[in-house]
Amino acid sequence: MVDLHKIQQSFPSKMLLKHRRPISLLSVLLFATVGCFHFAGDISYGFRAIGYTNAMVETSKPVAIHHNPRGKNESIACVIENSLGDGCQGLGFASLVLQTIDDITTCLARGFVPTVIWTECDYCGPPGNGQNYWTWYFEGRDQDIVQQAKTRVCIGPTRIPDASRPSVYLTRSGAMGELVDFRFADMENKVTEYFQPITAETRALVNHVISGYLQPAARVKNTVDTFYQSSMANSVNIGVHVRLKAGHAKEMALYDQTPPKLQDFVQVVQRLTNDIAATNSGREIRIFLASDLDEVIEEFKSKFGDNRVLHIGAFRGEKLEDQWEKRSSGQQLGDQVFSDILLMTKCDYFVHDESNVASVVYYFNPNLKSYYVNGDASDFRRLNAQPRFDSGELFRQAVARETRNLNLSNWWDVSSWAHLETWVRVLWGFLFTETGTNIEQLKCYYKNMKWSKCRNEFVRSKFASNSDMKKLMGL
Structure with missing residues (x-):
């Protein structure tokens, strides 16, 4: 019987040794060709970009x-x-x-x-x-x-x-960005270029548009209502949104902002629960928590109790990263984010930091009180103020701004x-x-x-x- 082990050992090694130079040259040419085609493709896209x-x-x-x-x-x-x-x-x-x-x-x-x-x-x-x-x-x-x-x-x-x-929402002279860029913080006097801070007027106009054009689909609404009725309906509810993954911290640094630590959120919620307990004797206090890390869920449960901390089943941490790569999971991830948003809008208080998820929550419920973790007293007053104009007047102002923008x-x-x-x-x-x-x-x-x-x-x-x-x- 032929010794297959010897054939596998001897044949490739001898052949490779004998023809090592042409094989090396061929490998170099192959990699160079692939690289050139890739670079040429990028150049082609780049020149086509001129037209776009x-x-x-x-x-x-x-x-x-x-x-x-x-x-x-x-x-x-x-x-x-x-x-x-x-x-x-x-x-x-x-x-x-x-x-x-x-x-x-x-x-x-x-x-x-x-x-x-x-x-x-x-x-x-x-x-x-x-x-x-x-x-x-x-x-x-x-x-x-x-x-x-x-x-x-x-x-x-x-x-x-x-x-x-400028965006139709952009009202502050010297600010930049569109609604997606607006910040809970007011950075006007802290950096040379800044995105516009969210104001009570921004919130009122966005909510006016939401009420007419962003009604949740019946499928989503039924799921959220079922969760709320079974776990939150008769309680004083604190919505908490915590993002602590490294990518969010890097994003914050781009805007000269420092993200809070987990204990900052815990301390704000602790003070808030004490204040609520003092004025709402006998009522249950529930914390609905939306976070991108399982460690956050565990810390909150250890501090406030398993029964008091609520959350939906969602991908977090490494599982979230794994699912993000799968196109088939897109709708499931979207459902989870949207459900978190809608359940936080049903709360009485809202603890959060900079995040577009937090912005959507804040806009969906104009009566929800903001506890912006990184904010100071002036931020708190601005974010929880009443708008100076009703939605009709704010829309008229938006029309005037858009007309000026066309000039x-x-x-x-x-x-x-x-x-x-x-x-x-x-x-x-x-x-x-x-x-x-x-x-x-x-x-x-x-x-x-x-x-x-x-x-x-x-x-x-x-x-x-x-x-x-x-x-x-x-x-």
Whole structure:
């Protein structure tokens, strides 16, 4: 019988030794070829990005106009498609919701009829089947107008914090960003460039939009109501949102903020429970806790008791990281985040730090009292103040701001030198960024553009100018 062990030992080693030089050369050429193709592909995407500069970089809300000769509805449909680009770049559920609220408000301020389409995102379902996953989480509204309207306006996916094209919510001179960037902290006198702090007026206007356009789907509402009735209905409830993973701390550092420690949250909740017990004799106090780490759940239960601390079944820690990589888990993760948000909105008090999840909770319930862990007395007064104007007046002010924003010059009105400078900056960013985020974002944009309701206009980089918007708005 042939000795297979000897064959396995001798044949490859002798062959490799004898032909080591050509094999080494072939390996080098192979790696070089693969590297060149990869780099060439990046260069190709980078140069193609020039044609998309307005959409991907310079314009915070690129807009395309599509005319439908078969349409019979004179109302202008405003299609919000923010999932097309940002949705597959690790954007959180709450961040995507805040972007959508900003876009809905912009549509309303322009006098258009908004409708939302989520076709491809980390929290959507299987890609490529043409479904609108917004209706998985929220009640659909004005969905039919997309096909019925003679004119549709599509708001593109990318938003860049840019003071020259402010959000409809941006009211403080010198601040920047869109609603998704707004902070619980007021950083105006602490850093040179800062995102706008959340105010009572911001909260009131956002809640006005939420009440009309972000009603939870019956499926989600039933699940949340069942949990509330069984565990929270007859108690004084404290909602607590704690994010302590390393990624959140890194994000905070980018904005010159220091995240609190776990014990900071525990101390605030301890003081709050003592105050509540002193004024609500005989009533149960429950703590609904939403966190990204199991250790946080364990610490709270050790301090306040297993029966007092409530939470839903959710992925946390390493399990959360594992599930994040699976596209099949997207809707399940979205359900967990949304359920946490809605249950915290049902609480009487809210303990939190900087987080877009906390922002959505704060906006959904305008009567919920904020205990911002990193805040000072001035933050506490600002966040728990009553708005100076009612929602009707706040919306009128938003319309006036949006009209003023349309008087800003378009990107293509600037000099050719500015164009060239921008293109060089775009290419450099796409080709040489350390993380490759820009390249991946562009690929995501290309991949998902086929689902856009203004696909042809976006593909040809045929974007609406401010004068086009003014004409549609009758200005």
